[in-house]
Amino acid sequence: MAMTKRFILSIDGGGVRGLIPVRILETLESRLSQRGVATPFHQIFDLMAGTSTGGLIAAGLSAPRPGGEAGEAAATIAELRTFYERESRDIFKSSITARLARTISNPLGLFDETYDARPLEKLLKERFGWTSMASGLTRLVLTAYDIEHRKAVFMTNGLEENGGRPDDYYFWQAVRATTAAPSYFEPARIENLSRRTEEAMVDGGVFMKDPAIAAYLETRKLGWDEDEIVILSLGTGRASERSFAYKDAIGWGALGWMQPSKGVPILSILADGQSQTAAYQAAHLFNELPKVSYYRLEADLPAEAEDLDNARPGNIITLNGAADRVIRDNTVFLDTFADMLTEHVNSPETGADTPDLVHAA
Numbered sequence: 001m002a003m004t005k006r007f008i009l010s011i012d013g014g015g016v017r018g019l020i021p022v023r024i025l026e027t028l029e030s031r032l033s034q035r036g037v038a039t040p041f042h043q044i045f046d047l048m049a050g051t052s053t054g055g056l057i058a059a060g061l062s063a064p065r066p067g068g069e070a071g072e073a074a075a076t077i078a079e080l081r082t083f084y085e086r087e088s089r090d091i092f093k094s095s096i097t098a099r100l101a102r103t104i105s106n107p108l109g110l111f112d113e114t115y116d117a118r119p120l121e122k123l124l125k126e127r128f129g130w131t132s133m134a135s136g137l138t139r140l141v142l143t144a145y146d147i148e149h150r151k152a153v154f155m156t157n158g159l160e161e162n163g164g165r166p167d168d169y170y171f172w173q174a175v176r177a178t179t180a181a182p183s184y185f186e187p188a189r190i191e192n193l194s195r196r197t198e199e200a201m202v203d204g205g206v207f208m209k210d211p212a213i214a215a216y217l218e219t220r221k222l223g224w225d226e227d228e229i230v231i232l233s234l235g236t237g238r239a240s241e242r243s244f245a246y247k248d249a250i251g252w253g254a255l256g257w258m259q260p261s262k263g264v265p266i267l268s269i270l271a272d273g274q275s276q277t278a279a280y281q282a283a284h285l286f287n288e289l290p291k292v293s294y295y296r297l298e299a300d301l302p303a304e305a306e307d308l309d310n311a312r313p314g315n316i317i318t319l320n321g322a323a324d325r326v327i328r329d330n331t332v333f334l335d336t337f338a339d340m341l342t343e344h345v346n347s348p349e350t351g352a353d354t355p356d357l358v359h360a361a
Helices: 015-034 053-062 077-091 096-105 118-128 171-178 212-221 253-257 265-288 313-329 331-346
Strands: 006-011 047-050 139-146 151-156 188-192 197-203 229-234 293-297
Touching: 006 053, 006 212, 006 331, 015 053, 015 077, 015 229, 015 313, 015 331, 047 053, 047 212, 053 077, 053 139, 053 171, 077 118, 077 313, 118 171, 139 171, 139 212, 151 171, 151 212, 171 188, 171 197, 212 229, 212 265, 229 265, 253 265, 265 293, 293 331, 313 331
Parallel strands: 006 047, 006 229, 047 139, 229 293
Antiparallel strands: 139 151, 139 197, 188 197
């Protein structure tokens, strides 16, 4: 009898750099197709976890498509690639009029969000409609931080520690929350459908850019055994050579550390530090748990490609190049992992029970 396996997909935050994990998933999709597997990812991965842009990808692959066929996900990999390569320019764009107004009232750009959230909210409503996370096509975890109640939030359709149902949120609002990067977008005001209250959220990347450990803890709440768990963790790229010179930093002060024209140094450093720490902790944790299979793919980026809002065509080419290198350097692993997924799909013993999910309108 084949052993049951539970495949987990974890995707980091990183703004437009989400193109990198999308490209990796694209090549996995192609490899699966070559093996005769046309199964959507929400039927392959038993749980998906994402922070910020990773949350957008995970939600796109696991939310039901409004008006679509039964079991059809809100977004395909091809649609997600189009979003990052083309549509993201509309998200990370300020009109000339708005720029002039900000320049006059706020010369350094320190006291206002960089981007208007309305284009993003419009896109999310169109893509996700008004379905809730309880209607997800697979298990899902999205991270955010509640600024009013000062707590980390793990929005999920899994289980609470006590075995009860978690709080439910509209998909589009949950994605808006997990992508509400401070200084880039204003905080998200979202509805808690279970408690019938409103909550103020910012990007989960403020405390957990890499959600792999959160994904693992969710599997344990669901009662999945260690020897069942296979985690694929996808990063959004690191610009390890990007540095902030001491001679510059000593003169920044509080405002300089948050200045958009400098790439918001404090957020860049926090995100990079969290990503490194989480990957380090996950590698060591799962080394101590040898029954858990853990795989991490990360890309090296040039310094100028790190900014999460750099959706200019030239940077999209750079990000695609970084993704190409990850795919090239991990060809053997990707083929092996595609074989594992193929066996998972074709084996009658992949027997993860059908999720007991509530389908909400």
